[in-house]
Amino acid sequence: MADQDLQASSSHLFSIIARSDITALKHTLSIEGVDIEARDATGWTALHLAISTASAEICRCLIDHGAHVDSWTRQGEATVHIAARRGEVDILRIIMESLPSNQGAVQDGPNTDPKADAGSDREQAVHVNSLTRKHKMSPVYIAVALAHVETAEILLNNYNADGNVYAGQLDIRQGLRSVHILEAALQHPRDICRSLVKMLLQHGASIFNTSTRTVAKSVLQLAIVRNQDVMDIFVEHDSQNFIHTITKVIWRESTRCDTPLTWTIKCSSEDAAFKLLSYGAPPQLTFDTSLDAEVDFARPGKSALENVQEYFWQPILAAAENEMPRLVMELLDRGADPNSSLTTEEAWYMNEHRDCRSVLDIVKAKLIELRNWHKEDEQINYDNRTPEETKQLAAKESAVTRLIRGYEEAEVRLVTLGAKVTDGANVPQESIAVPLRPQKRIQLGVSHxxxxxxxxxxxxxxxxxxxxxxxxxxxxxxxxxxxxxxxxxxxxxxxxxxxxxxxxxxxxxxxxxxxxxxxxxxxxxxxxxxxxxxxxxxxxxxxxxxxxxxxxxxxxxxxxxxxxxxxxxxxxxxxxxxxxxxxxxxxxxxxxxxxLDSNAYLFGEEEKDMEMLEFAIDAESCFAVEQSDINRHARHVWDLVERGGWPNGFEAYIRATGAPFKHMVVYDKLRAKIQLDKPYQVSPLLHAARFGNLNMVRFFLDKERAIEAYKDFAAHHEFDIRYGSIERSQKQFLDAVQKWITHQADLVLHCAVTSRNMDLVTFLVSTHPEFLEVKSIDGWTPLLVAAMVGRIEALQILLDAGSHPLATDPLERNMLHLLLVSPGMGTGLSDPNALSSFLRSMDNVILRKLLEHRCVENPGGLTPLARWILLRPEPNVVFQTVLELSSAAVFETLDGQGCTPLHIVTRSSMENLIYPIIEKSPDILFFEDTNKKTPLDVATEKQLHGLLEGFVSTYARSGKWPTPSPLLHWPLFAFDTSYNGPTYTRDPYKTWEICQGMVNSIKSEQVPRKLSTKYELDEVTQLWKNKKTQKQPKGDQHDVISLVIYKPGNRYW
Incomplete structure (x- = not known):
């Protein structure tokens, strides 16, 4: 009982802190017996929570009442890390000033033993350079990675934080790497990036490590990509190390050997290459002992310098190969050797022009390639281009023309300076290109x-x-x-x-x-x-x-x-x-x-001429029957079931052939009776409905008429009596026919809704309303089947006819669950506008129940929106409509993993879905999941860890087509004025940036953190326990509905 009272008291304390109620906090702390160091289910103390979400006054009050400032969470974070992540300067000052005096400055090093007890909060010293236990992040690194400029400045200026640190550890198996703090600073927008880089350089951060004589290549590469944004700052505030890096550092990775200049050239950053030259990068590298060479794998018996020299391309060779003729001219002006050449081994690693050796060889080869290009070659297999494609093609043609002009000028300069073509070089010859002619259009849809x-x-x-x-x-x-x-x-x-x-x-x-x-x-x-x-x-x-x-x-x-x-x-x-x-x-x-080849019977059916049809059938029956004839009869009968519009003709055909049952007829005697082949075992009624054939559905609904036709066939053919009497053989045959025609006849409406013939659906619901609530073997009503195949008009017809709108399948999925995400077809919505209109037309009460209903499909407790979000939908008109029509409960509901829809979105970095959801329900940003994390916490963690996993922000990416692809190979859209480089569908930085922007706009202090309750934890536990996984369909090849959903391309196999 005492434990329960203590737990209730702790929960009350946490609730007060989440509300930032200072009066209630002081009153609670004044009560004897309150444990201020009590931890919640995730191992956080009241102070940890206050630093993360409350005001500075709350934090001060807790510390004044004895809260331990040097406590760690079970996730391996100290109070200083949480304060740095929060980015509130006042809170950070309170924490740093409350630390013991001998811990506020730089220590010999924190206890980073991963086996240390996370629960023993005071065994590890907390100081300004403490590292998180899992990813080894210091407070200043966290502040820089999260763009908290003022927080980083205070840590560096006031508390002497180390500004030249790494975060993370290299772990190839987990896809993690070590990241320099400057690399984190280079991820941000220009103004923030410049402020952080300048601040870090002033506090000891550097691109070059003078003790190990190595360069932070990732930092250098990002600085080159960001060129105009930060390169001048490196020159101003880290001049000695930066100049040494671009003039004296060379490295080798596998068979690629680079200096900063050649790496820049190979990345097609021509403007950055010009700037490096202006800062002193050598146009012609001389190999001597003054170079700092770094190799990842050294050949035995060779020095590092010899290893890098083996595969090095002089800058002028790299510029010529990477289509930078302007840079070739600049390098020549700065003293580059016009006769620089490649060895056979170096040239072997070229994608093209492996026979070229000298600069002039490469220039001539490039000119021939470019001159052989014609815009007519850029075909898209149709004659008429869109206006955008026309502009893109003109832009590509202009780019090729400029490149040719640049290479021609470079060629003249090289020849003037005495450059030579390599003897025996197999340079391709210029030829007259023959434009490709567009393919003729193929006319589709011509009927038989x-x-x-x-x-x-x-x-x-x-x-x-x-x-x-x-x-x-x-x-x-x-x-x-x-x-x-x-x-x-x-x-x-x-x-x-x-x-x-x-x-x-x-x-x-x-x-x-x-x-x-x-x-x-x-x-x-x-x-x-x-x-x-x-x-x-x-x-x-x-x-x-x-x-x-x-x-x-x-x-x-x-x-x-x-x-x-x-x-x-x-x-x-x-x-x-x-x-x-x-x-x-x-x-x-x-x-x-x-x-047989004449297909005369087809014309009889087309003309609906019974005399012609009977003559054609009679003419064919005059010949001996072969196996191919039996198969042809079966195929034709099935074609009539699918597309035939004349039941009388179908009746005549089965009277004559007995198809699709495979009978061997010899001189009018049925010598053998063979079972139906698999493609024909499904009921003809269901097959006709599946293809939307209203005429044949009417015919098979009158089952006696079809059975009479087969009786007539049996009456005019003598059955083999080796296995019994004639009467017994006939009865066996007619029983098989009866079973075949009537099999699963109550699923005809299910099949009809999968077709696109709404007249058939209307006919069936008006004449056979008893089919409305029939369930297939997988537990689907016609309404649920219509939802799965996306037949919006059929849904409306069924609802108007009285179909139960809240019907569910065995996984408790309603029609909206299946409409937004079909079990067999994913999220492919064929007509978003029609679906949006349909949702808006529904009764509000019913729609709300549908949207709030939770199914038990793994992970359990999924609303239609939550289930849809798991498959990363597009934020189209349907998504906007669902958001608009959803109540607050839809966004606040936890699934079986204890997550709200926004938690799922931020965890998967679905940056295109975040803003619409937050705009609809801003408070959800501060709702905790069962791990005590809000969507904002999740987005922040993803941003901090994203760089360790190799993600790069949009600001640090090149806006060009990926290198080293030659210009001629670029697609047309890469020449569009709006093109800004490859797109990334999951961007942790963008996700965090949107969330942080929304927090700043709504002022998080005014929105209390919604703590997860014990009731919610118990509910989530039960949801997880009751979850079910979608298994293989219960139906086999005989069940047309299961196959339509799970194998829509197969015909009952």
Whole structure:
């Protein structure tokens, strides 16, 4: 009981400090038994909290009542570190002045033993240079990294802080590095950067370590990138070390050897290179003992100087290769050797021009490359450019022209100074470039019937006047006459052209039917489309005799051959003459192939002509059935289910074939019954709904009609009785049909909403309202499925029809959870404007419940907004709408990890989402998570640690296209006037900068820190315990809904 009272008393004390209530604090501290050194769940004392969030008066009051100033947190931070991070000068002074007198100045060194007990707060001395336990940061480093200029100045001037320190430790496994304090200062905007760099240089910071004779390369490189901002400050306040660095320091990393000047050139910082030359950087480096050489790996038996000399490029060579002809001229003016050259080993590491050795070689090679470029080569596979692209192309052309002019001037100067081309150098020759022609556009979306009609249009428009086949002069005239005869139903002309010689003096042999037939074309198809069915049969007979080799025909097929010849024989063509046709024509194609390739049944379905369709099906059934025919029947039936608009035609087709069930039919007997292939095992009703085929959905909803068609098929084919009676075999077949057609029929509305046919959805909800609340095997109603696939119009139809808007799935996700983030499709919102309008049109009460509802998906307790933020959405119109419509509870709710949405955003450095969220709910910046950290704390930590992890702020990045890419390889957008270098999607510095700016604008003293409570901690613990992970869908290939969501590109496999 006493422990509970003590804990309650401590919580009350922390709450008072968070409110900065000095009166209540003094009253509480006056009560006997209050433990001022009590720690919260994260190991902070009341003083730690006060330094972080309260006023200077609160801190003074706590210290006056005995709070330990030299206490450490369990995270390894002392009071001075928290004060430096806060950046409040008054608080910092109170802390520093309250430290014991022997700890306020520079000590021999802090206790940095990582095994020291974090709870024993007074075992480590606290002083101005104390280092944090984890990342080894001193107070002044923290102040500099967080741009607290006044705080850093006080630490340096008043308390003698060390201004030449490093933070962090190199740890390759964790991706960490050691960072000089100057590097932290160089991350900030220009004015702050200049103030901090100047201050640090005045207090002993330097770019060059005189004891180890090494340079802080990262600092040097940042100073060069920032050129105009800080280089003059280094020259003024660290002149000796800076000048020594740019004139006498050389280093080697792997096969790259550089001085500050050559490194600047290779980074394409031409202006900075000119400035280094003006400060005394040597235009031609002379290797002697005065150089300070640093190597990462030295070859045995060689000195450091010999190692760096082995791979060093003189500045003029680097300038020529990195497309800086102006700098080449400047180097020549300053005394660079025009005949500087590379060794074979040095040239080997060039990306291009490996055969070049001298400066003139490189200049000539560059000129040839640039002159061979033409703007027509910059194609984007379409003719019309946007205005922006036109401007970008003009800018690139202008840049290339300037570069050519500069290289031409450099070439003249080099030749004048006696530069030579290397003998035997394989320099590429200038050639006439052939502009690339844009690709022709491919017309998409042409329907099958349109393609067929296009192919045979000329055939159907053939001249059908009376033709004398004895007067035809060319093969083409004969073909046209044959087509016209097929359309006119002129049997005499067809026989004359295909069963005997024709033309003037009978000089042309019979026309092979196979020669003029093919995919969706030919005499047979023309006859069928003209409804000349008898003629079409005759054409099949002709094709048969043109293919049969009568001399090699076997006896058992001879009667059939004679019968076909007899059907074709007449007064003009005897049976023997018909038989002789195959020798003259030698057709390589069977009549069956000609009939099947014609696709005559497609035209019957397109014209909705039952007579034509039945004839086409009957013509195909005259031939022996092969496995390929069975597969073709199944595919066609499935195509009709997907896109067919004529249920009567579908009915006729399955009466004839029994597809997609794979039956082997031999002489009208079902010799074998094979199961449905996997692609066809899903119910045809669901498949038709999935493709939005309203006509076929109507057909299959009347299941008896479809079953009757299969009964008719079974009645006209004798079943094999080897495995039972005929009746039993038929019953087994019809049972399979029944099960197939009715399987999961109550999911038809689920499938309909995945299609884009809203007429189908409207039809189903009006005729079958019982489907509205049906759940799939994965627990999804049609409303949830519509949300997952982003069908906004379908959602509105379902809600208007009475679908329950608060329905959830097994993970307790409602329609907004699934609408913003689909389990299988991510955050791809196809129409943000439509979704935004839909959300605004919803009932406010229902919408609020949806937005505040929390699901149990890992990590648990996620609102729709919190779940969406985990996937880093774009701050588009939908995001703005969700923020606008959300109540304060949405932003203050903790998930299973104990985080608010803003904690998630700052932890992942989603800088583009921070401002909209803070603007909606500024107070959330000061809400603690279960780790006792506010979003501002998280952003600050990310900024402090970001530099150790290699992140660089926007201010310290080059605004050009990344080097060392040649100008010709730059994309067009890199020449846009607004281009400012590569973008980074996660920027810890920008995240912290936005948060800090918002804090400064709303004056954090007026907004109390919201401490996490025991109730919230218990709730988060329960949420974490109850969390569930999204598992594989319960459905298999038979469950169309699961596959639509999780494998939308697959067709039921």
């Amino acid at each position: 019937s349109e393609g067929i009609n296009t192919q045979i249009a000329s055939t159907l428009d053939a001249d059908i006047r009376d033709v004398s086949f004895t007067k035809l002069k060319t093969i083409d005239e004969g073909h046209s006459a044959l087509f016209a005869a097929c359309k006119k139903n002129d049997l005499r002309v067809v026989k004359a052209l295909t069963l005997g010689a024709w033309g003037v003096d009978s000089k042309f042999p019979p026309i092979a039917i196979s020669e003029v037939s093919g995919y969706s074309k030919g005499p047979y198809l023309i006859a069928v489309k003209s409804r000349n069915y008898d003629l079409a049969r005759t054409i099949v007979h002709i094709a048969t005799v043109q293919y049969i080799d009568f001399a090699a025909a076997k006896t058992d097929s001879g009667h059939l051959d004679v019968e076909v010849c007899g059907l074709l024989a007449d007064d003009a063509h005897s049976i023997e003459s018909v038989k002789s046709i195959s020798k003259q024509v030698k057709s390589p194609t069977t009549s069956k192939t000609i009939v």
